[in-house]
Amino acid sequence: MMNSYPQITQITQIFDRKATALLLAVVFLLAACQSGGGADTAVPDKSNAASKPVLQTGIDVVSAEGVVEPLYYVGLAFQTGGEVAELLVEEGDQVQAGDVLIKLDAADLEIALQQAEARLASAQAGLVAAQKQVELAQAGAQSAQGAVEAAEANLALTKAGPQEEEIAAAEANLAAAEAAVQQAASQRNASLDVTSEADIFEAEANVAQAMAQVRALEEGYENILDACFEMPDGSEVxxxxxxxxxxxxxxxEVARQNLAAAQAALDALRQGPTTAQRQAAQGGVALAIAQRDAAQAQLDLLLAGVTPEQIAIAEAAVVKAKAGLAIAESEVAQAVAAVEQAEAAVQQAEANAASAEANLERTILRAAFAGEVSRIHTSVGQLAQPGMAVxxxxxxxxxxxxxxxxxxxDVPLVEIGASVEVQLDALPDETLSGTVTAVSLTPSLSRGDVVYETTIQLDNPDNLPIRWGMTAFVDIEAGK
Structure with missing residues (x-):
């Protein structure tokens, strides 16, 4: 009969324990009264007889009823609502922390995430293009700054007038032109004489010298032309x-004419004197004289100094170069502003993509810790409400x-770490041991009594068919 009604047996045991405890309390009370009695015992002052609650003493065990629970448990819920699309676990499955348990229908959120990622890629491409434009604008500004410096240098050179080096070069040209006149006259006279090998050798040397001079001057002139550059507005400076x-x-020009004259003299010597050559020789003299006159005019121009018109042209070039620099700097500022806008667009796109990804993640329910799926409160096709455990x-x-x-x-007699004997209503023949691990600091009401929830961890429940929610009866070692 006792095995058939284990709950009645357990209640009887509890009643016996409580009756025994009550009987012990009465015995202790009577002993206290007898020890205080006798003829010589002073009569207590009734004015101090107002009693206060006194902590129970002499009690070895505190008995209570409880419920079996797992070490940890939690009801998992979605942060967002939606239709359940997949159940990836069943009741009783073992899972690890982070494992996916349930998925909601997220087709719209997946599309939103793809769109957000596409906008992010577009914003990033725009940022790269804006950064390239800044580089181009900065290069243009550097070129414009160089143009300003070159124009200012040319203006300073123009205002300073002809330099000693320029005058010396003009005088050298004049001297060379006068020498060319003498040479042309000598060639004219020589053309009437019989040509010798020594004359031809000398003429060849003259051609080589004239050619070297032409090449040197051509290289210098090319350098002058190469110094020209194009402004951002398309004009050339x-x-x-x-x-x-x-x-x-x-x-x-003088050097080229000298080369032509030297080559003509050489050709004349090689071909021998003819009527045409005699005329050419006379013409060479005239040409040499004209070149000398041009060299003289150039020297006179340098000695006369710089004209106001030349200074005005140089000043205009400076103004134009500075205007180009201002335009280039404005383009740099615009390009930098475009980069800032592009960076802001990228940040916004990143935030939108992160938000879309977070929204999609909210449609996935994951295990909070390693454990067992004890209950599933939904099914595929049902609508999950935010905050409701599924x-x-x-x-x-x-x-x-x-x-x-x-x-x-009783709670004042319970201490953390106290030993506990536990019997389960469903397993009356088993006595388990445990330890008090926590005592609630806040009370609750149960059947009109103020109670404090106490947590007991079982020590040896292995291989026993213990289930969540079973009724337990505990005897807690009372504190001293």
Whole structure:
């Protein structure tokens, strides 16, 4: 009969324990009264007889009823609502922390995430293009700054007038032109004589010398032309145009004429004197005289100094170069502003993509810790409400007992670490041991009594068919 009604047996045991405890309390009270009696015992002052609650003493065990619970358990819920699309676990499955348990329908959110990622890629491409534009604008500004410096240098050179080097070069050109006149006259006279090998050798040397001079001047003139550059507005600025270019060009023309004359003399010597050659020789003299006159005119121009018109042209070139620099700097500022806007667009796109990804992640329910799926509260096709538990996850690796009727009279006798004997209503023949691990600091009401929930961790529940929610009866070692 006792095995058939284990609950009645357990209640009888509890009643016996409580009756025994009550009987012991009466015995202790009577002993206290007898020890205080006798003829010589002083009569207590009734004015101090107002009693206060006294902590129970002499009690070895505190008994209470409780419920079996797993070590940890939690009801998992979605942060967002939606239709359940997939159940990836079943009740009783073991899962690890982070495992996916349930998925909601997320087709719209997946599309939103793809769109957000596409906008992010577009914003990043725009940022790269804006950064490239800044580089181009900065290069243009550097070129414009160089143009300003070159124009200012040319203006300073123009205002300073002809330099000693330029005058010396013009005088050298004049001397060379006079020598060319003498040479042309000698060639004219020699053309009437019989040509010798020594004359031809000398003529060849003259051609080589004239050719070297032409090449040197051509190289210098090319350098002057290469100094020209294009402004951002498409106009061309040549900072070395002016006296330097004019002098070099005239020197080059004279050198080319000298080369032509030397080559003609050589050809004449090789072919021998003819009527045409005699006329050419006379013409060479005239040409040499004309070149000498041009060299003289160039020297006179340098000695006369710079004209106001040349200074005005140089000043205009400076103004134009500075205007180009201002335009280039404005383009740099615009490009930098475009980069800032592009960076802001990228940040916004990143935030939108992160938000879309977070929204998609909210449609996935994951295990909060390693444990067992003890209950599934939904099914595929149902609507999940935000905050409503759809899965109960528990850790059954250890068992706890939570007391339900430990009153305020008994709780002062319970200490953390106290030993506990536990009997389960469903397993009356088994006595388990445990340890008090926590005592609630806040009370609750149970059947009109003030009770404090006490947590007991079981020590040896292995291989026993313990289930969540079983009724337990505990005897807690009372504190001294």
């Amino acid at each position: 040549c900072p070395l145009y002016g006296p330097v270019e004019e002098n070099t060009r005239q020197q080059l 899965v109960t996850l528990a850790d059954f690796s250890e068992w706890l007992v939570q007391t339900t009727d430990l009153t305020e009279l």
